[in-house]
Amino acid sequence: MVRQKTKEYPKILVVDDEPDITASFQSFFGRRGFSVNTTASGKDALDIIKTSKPDLVFLDLTLEEMNGKEVLKKLREYDKNTKVIIVTGHTIDSENEEKEFNLLGISAYLNKPLILDDLVTIVESVLGNKFSAKDFEKYRYVKRIERPISSVVHKLRNILGNMRNECEVFLLNKKDGIYNDKSQEELAAMSEDIIKNAIKTVDQALEVFDGIKEEK
Numbered sequence: 153m154v155r156q157k158t159k160e161y162p163k164i165l166v167v168d169d170e171p172d173i174t175a176s177f178q179s180f181f182g183r184r185g186f187s188v189n190t191t192a193s194g195k196d197a198l199d200i201i202k203t204s205k206p207d208l209v210f211l212d213l214t215l216e217e218m219n220g221k222e223v224l225k226k227l228r229e230y231d232k233n234t235k236v237i238i239v240t241g242h243t244i245d246s247e248n249e250e251k252e253f254n255l256l257g258i259s260a261y262l263n264k265p266l267i268l269d270d271l272v273t274i275v276e277s278v279l280g281n282k283f284s285a286k287d288f289e290k291y292r293y294v295k296r297i298e299r300p301i302s303s304v305v306h307k308l309r310n311i312l313g314n315m316r317n318e319c320e321v322f323l324l325n326k327k328d329g330i331y332n333d334k335s336q337e338e339l340a341a342m343s344e345d346i347i348k349n350a351i352k353t354v355d356q357a358l359e360v361f362d363g364i365k366e367e368k
Contacts, residue, residue: 162279165206166190167197167223168239169215173264176317177210180268181275183328194218198226201234207279208259213240224256235259235278239266241310265313268320308357315353322346 164186166177174190182188189204191197194215201209213220224236237260238253253261259278322342325331331339 162208162275163187163189163204163206164208164210164275165197165200165204166210167194167215167220168192168210168212170212172314172317173212176268176321179321179324180271183324184272186275192216194220194223197223201227201231205234207235208275209234209236210239211236213238221252221256224253224258228256232257237262237274237278240264263309265310265317267313268317311353311356315350318349319346 162185164177164181166174166188168174168177168190169192171192174192178188178190189200189206191200192215195218197209197211200206211220211223215223218226220238220240224238227234227236236256236258238258239262241264260274262274326339331342334342
């Protein structure tokens, strides 16, 4: 009797010290057939990579104790193959830093906040090795001199992206039955909280625009 091979799901490690981000990644990719592990520690991330050998690592740069760049340098001392996507609010400010990341073998450099739906295509492309050089440039870091990212645009992306992800996670949880044990009153209260947060988010975005007018 021939045993069928157990299906192996792609493994993702998310290294980020923001609980909302790790929870969103774990929830979103977990439902799409990925095995997702998370940690807020760069040192722990290196241990996890050695033992579990993830197919892909999402790595934040601004970690405590050991930052993302240090983690990547340590990793590349003994592992040249694990695919790493940098996900951060940090912007590359110089060509030297750009070259340094390139030499460390990152697969992509993505700025927060991220649209989760867009990540599926990126992840499948990275893991499936289906990119042409031209396509790959869409997901790599963008040179500041070619496409400057103003602080205003970056702030708005953060504000609106976080609101979108919060709403999306709630809807996915509801659709997948995670809230089946909640009463209608509890669901209404949760929805009300999300709506209140959305209103605050819109107010924050309007304040940013008001700031632009004042500067002019």
